[in-house]
Amino acid sequence: MKFDYIQALKRTHEARGAWIMHGQEPLLEQNLIDAFRKSWNIQEVERQRFDISSVSEWKNVFNALNSLSLFSQNLAIEVHGNIKPDANALKLLKQYIQHNEHNLLLIIMPKQDASSLKSAFFQMVEANGVVVQLTANYPQDRQRILSIEAEKLGIELNQDAWSWLEQHHEHNLLAARNSLMRVADTFPEQKQIQIEQLYECLQDQSRYTTFDLSDALIAGNLAQSARIFQFLISAGEPASLVLWTISKEMRLLMQLFEQPQNALQLGIWKTKISNYQQALRRLNPQAFLHWPQLLLRIDAAIKGMSKENPEHLILQSITELCGKTLFC
Known part of the structure; x- marks a missing residue:
């Protein structure tokens, strides 16, 4: 299956099997990872992390997936890197997908090109698990994502304010989220944010991201x-x-x-x-x-x-x- 960010965010609590997240939107990646970790803590799922720098290290991942500690019933393994499994590791991945319904293999990768998405690795996970592309290519997608961030902060923006925020940050979701945090802190009693509040809060501030x-x-x-x-x-x-x-x-x-x-x-x-x-x-x-x-x-x-x-x-x-x- 293929999920977008919003779909994936709603399914973190029930995720099992194999998931791949890939993209170059740090806000989306970190939000999803935080949601997964919160869910694992609530469900008392054991968590391990691997940073893959060579193909041979995939063997360690699958060894870990097959060995739970005495105090755990379920296991979640985060794999970070951009090294795809070779043929031998793909066999281990197939075995894991076929015989393990309770653990989760969560693979976090940078943005992938079209040829990579057609590889046997991605095709196997897409057919038997979930592939999440961490992108927000259209204004309506970015507004949906940032609306969730605004809701967390207890504020709302009217449509003109959303348009101004989008133009101000040139599609940078992370910077836009930080601006929402800043305007919420600057105007704590203001729940409906207008362009005037955004402009007053952000016009003279440095915008490091x-x-x-x-x-x-x-x-x-x-x-x-x-x-x-x-x-x-x-x-x-x-x-x-x-x-x-x-x-x-x-x-x-x-x-x-x-x-x-x-x-x-x-x-x-x-x-x-x-x-x-x-x-x-x-x-x-x-x-x-x-x-x-x-x-x-x-x-x-x-x-x-x-x-x-x-x-x-x-x-x-x-x-x-x-x-x-x-x-x-």
Whole structure:
């Protein structure tokens, strides 16, 4: 089956089998992941995460799917990356789909091109599970998605205000959601938002987004990256979305280091390939070895599962991505 974002959001609590989410809309991806994790917590589903950087690592995923802990009845496994299973792993995927009705394999990938969507991997999951394309190509789609975000904040926008917001942010859903948060905070007693409130709230404000953070990180501009990070946090940006941005860039750089000829296949835009190549020349590959552990520490800190300060750890990861060190 194929689901859009709204359809998938309504089905997270009942998801089983194999799901693929792919796209380049961080707001949609993070919202769905958060919805899945909330559902797993409520249902006491055991969760594991794998970051795939080579085909051979798919075997670890299927081994995990076949081994529950003594205290769990159901298992959800998140797989992050852009490496599709090979023929042997596809056999394991087929066996899993045919014989496991209770666990969930959730695969999160960047935007895929048409040829990738026709691959045996995608065709198998589409025929036996769910494929979710995280896109919002039309104004009505973006307004439906942002209406859900506005409802969470307890506000409504009239049609003129929606049109103004769309034009102001040039289709950037994440930036538009942040503006909804800002206008809700600025006018807490105003439930019906007009253009006047949006204009007053947003006209003079800097509009840094996580996309700006990505560009600064890949450029190795530590001062700008730290400035954008502090702005995002002060503007109410969830730390989990900042982590998503940092994790995405770290994964792309590690994968490009291993597969220097496959930049496009990894989901890097053609116009930005040279930026990533320059970043690799600036970075010490030895640093890649402890990046996954650093990301896990940040994730645990954000969720309150450790006593470490998540903002300090995020700043450490930003520093490392820029090829610098916090201490001499």
